[in-house]
Amino acid sequence: MFLGIDLGTSGVKVVLIAESGAVIDEATAPLTLTRPHPLWSEQDPEAWWHAVISAVTELGSRHLLERVAGVGLSGQMHGAVLLDANDRVLRPAILWNDGRAGAACIELEQREPASRKITGNLAMPGFTAPKLIWVAQHEPDIFARTARVLLPKDWIRLRLTGEAVSEPSDAAGTLWLDVERRRWSPAMLAATGLEERHMPRLVEGTEISGQLTVEVANTLGLRPGIPIAGGGGDNAAGAVGIGVVHPGKAFLSLGTSGVIFVADDMVKPDPDRAVHAFCHCIPGSWHRMAVILSAASTLTFATRLVGATDEAELLAEIETSGVQARPQSRLVVLPYLTGERTPHNNPAATGVIFGLDGASNRADLGRAVLEGVAFALADGLHALEAEGGPIEKLSVIGGGARSKLWGRILAASLGCPLVYHQGGEIGPALGAARLAQIAAGGASVSEACPPPPIGRVIEPEAALAEALEPRRILFRRLYADLRSSFAGSV
Template identity: 65%
Template structure:
């Protein structure tokens, strides 16, 4: 048995898989995001640990024998979060999350201090990344910065509680802007640019390597054997790729979670920072990947359901399904938390354009689905401008449950979509696969096989034509509003 734990933004998921990689059980525990000020997004690391204990307790209660047979544990988690610890490993402040936009000015300062940033890290400085957050803390909370002895990513805080080790994997660490992504090592120059050194960082491992063993008291409480290995694991997107078998160069997936991600696996470091494309290490040795990222995918649907008083997202999707494809000039810009690819614009805002007295909730829901699809198309274009070829896309994440969204996405992206069986388990399944690799040392290609495809959706030319005018309007609106977004933050 192998256990995978995924620390997401909205909850912690734990899964058990057997030696045939069949899913034995899963459990989840919810989390909340706190937004005390505009652009801020934070969570208390203690809540992560409490949710993890809750999810594991559910597995232990329902499947004690399976838990007693666990041989290794893998970790996956939301990327980029800044978890600041003092010399006694006490949390100094709430963790600043991946979708926090407060450090826009610090991004410009970081690029000024480190002119080689883009060449070394393969990325532009964006507020979501970890390093600019530390510059913000240094400027606005100097006592906290001075007391900071270690900076951990979210899943690695769980590891610390589980094993006592300060350790991380390369895929997650590539999202900090402190890693030399091509060399797969910490960059002294990038650390120095934020007033830190390698002593503030965890030790680095490939995702399929063990980093330590579970503490005896935790093993006893969880009902797993003493000495259970803990694998380095991966950032959530790399773990999701391992879970669905996107490890061979050129394979790709689309993730429709809180954020939206286009992920392409490769065998070399291939950055395109000018267009906001992320170039990171993959979770396996000798592999890298590229990503285009939008910050609000399924989160946009959640927002629309709350805004319109709809019971839940599923009800809103049904109303969108019932509405004809023609929604006139109704366009939604999904920049609720700013945007990454291709705009790198933390000041961008969500916009609904084209409202009339006749606009229905179903039409608005359909505009939201289209707006996310259009934003992902912008990201796809940025990937291809860098010479990355993207063919068929596997679709994972909570948004993959909507066939309507699939038809809209396939038509907007002009790509066929494949829906793998079992993909709803997500990054936690990839974390469990990495746990197995850490324990057995098997060939990753053998373990990380693609999941069987349960359904496919091809582009619909008629639907693409129906959306084409709104797609053009979508792009024009951002260009027209870009300066206004920025000025409104200063008003």
């Protein structure tokens, strides 16, 4: 068997697969984040480790984990875990959806004018390198003691193996990587006051990064010495799980954030539209992404706001009231709860509810949230297609993939078919397990990474698209009208 560990923002998910590639079982353990100041988003790495132990232990209560022949890692990207010379954590990890480093992005590109050429990306506050400029300016004692910077999943690897290692798909999101050459950039490191000695060594996602230590093996119920694969950033690992490993293949991820991911055979940067151009976790491959920072998390927020028991209850109310809003409704939600990336690159953007009237109810607001996320993703799709050409269809992964109602709204807004695969909601954890199988020599990329069987396909509905169009136009106009107000609120 092979084990995949995915360190998400809201929880750790682990999945166990057989040598045949079939999913045997999965388990999760929840996580929370803290926001001690506006724009901040942090987590305690120790909480990650306890969640890993909890989820793997749950699997171990149902299966003999001594049969596991390899472990793969996936995780939330861009987070900064700062360690001292003894690999002790110096402060809470600064996460991907943290917006405090906006000014540092400008400074980074001023310090290294070739930044976009080297990294293929626009400097954004969520990326790792600007965070270190912020730390140097605001927490100089912490910066002076920083001996190593790790990404979240790579800190888990350090706990598993004692080795500081990363891989190109996750490293590409730091702004310290020369994305085309798949190696650390001395110039980008120097722009943040760091050197290559502060970085982990790099392996490919399909290669062995280290072996499980005896102590951790005893804690988790695994065999000591089994290989730990390089793994991948959450979206690259999600692509492996859904079989998006060949150029032109694409998927939509509906997790805490929302992502449209397209595999490429070469680097295709488009920083002006805030499109991400990163390495894939498959050797010799790259990918582009359009990213919105709040997707399923916006539905979770709305559920709490209206007092529904959970997201399923709110979705059921929307379904009962019909997929379309009341005729002539102008209820629109901008889902920018933690700022936005593609195409706006605006950490100061906030969520907006526009068009409430005396007849508005919980289902109306919930539907507007589903539409708002769909409209934001449509903006991202437009950015991707502007340089890369049309995307014919999208596979769907993530927790939001469970909602057929949302699928109809998304297909109509995006204007392309959505393909739902069996087990697609498992996401990056499945890809991590597949990478473990490859690294352990159990299969080739083509053997380990087929698309899972198709469960259903949702085609765009012309009538629904027509009904949504007025609110989509209003959605775009509202952002343009409010952009200066967002900036003034910081």
